[in-house]
Amino acid sequence: MADDPQKPPTPPQAAADKPASVPAADAGKAEAPAAPKAPAAPAPKPAAPAAKPAGGAAEHVPKVAAPTGPVEPAPPADAAVPAFITSLQNGVAGSVAQLSLYLGDWTVIVPAPQLIPAMEHLRNAADCAFDYLSDLTATDWPPRPEGRFDVVYMLYSTRLRHRVRVKVKVAEDQPLASVTGVWPAANWLEREVFDMFGVNFTGHPDRRRILMPEDWQGYPQRKDYPLEGPGELLMENPIDWLKLRQAREEMDIE
DSSP: OOOOTTSOOOOHHHHHHSOOOOOGGGGGGSSOOOOOOOOOOOOOOOOOOOOOOGGGOOOOOOOOOOOOSOOOOOOOTTOOOOHHHHHHHHHSTTOOSEEEEETTEEEEEOOGGGHHHHHHHHHHSTTTOOOEEEEEEEEEOTTOTTOSEEEEEEEEOTTTOOEEEEEEEEOTTOEEEOOTTTOTTHHHHHHHHHHHHOOEEESOTTOSOSSSOTTOOSOTTSTTSOTTOSOHHHHHOHHHHHHHHHHHHHHHHO
16 A cells, blocks of 8 residues: 555654553553661660669668767967957957857857857957857757757948857756846847757846747757657647646636
């Protein structure tokens, strides 16, 4: 059959360059799937704890001895002693048992029998003029043989702008003179120290508890005060303790 004169012949080179069509069924097989990634290496396990002693014996921990008192660093050899301390040493014989200097603050440790003469000198002497008792407190050191309590007085001079800390060491039942006659502001402060520590202040105008009830047993700020309660009556039976308190109140009413 002769070629159609109206249709141009297909060039043989163009037909050879045309890519062959891919069947639909084989279309998904044209690209191979990527190989799966290898799993990450597991994190290393923590080291096993050290083996315990054989027989379940507990590790021995040495006990630390209870402190017998605060550290009172002595003043350096080149430290200038303030004029008010020199005045106290010269004015009241035997009133300075020990001196301490820490972070610029001077502490004078005074024997209990010399407390009132020393305090009166610190208030009245012209080069002392400690007219303000800023605080009064105590600390408890039960193992200390020379007296378990430190009664601490913080004094300040509003005129000369200097301060000093006075300490007195007293035993559990040792009498200690009240300084309310020197600084009336010591009234409630000494009542608090008596209430919390049981310090035996003498000559106080109104020595009674200020925080705890009058029938409270013991002194809560002492280091040997039981953490579980104030005393044997409350520990045995709270109802008995309440009955005893109610009976006292009824006696007061009658």
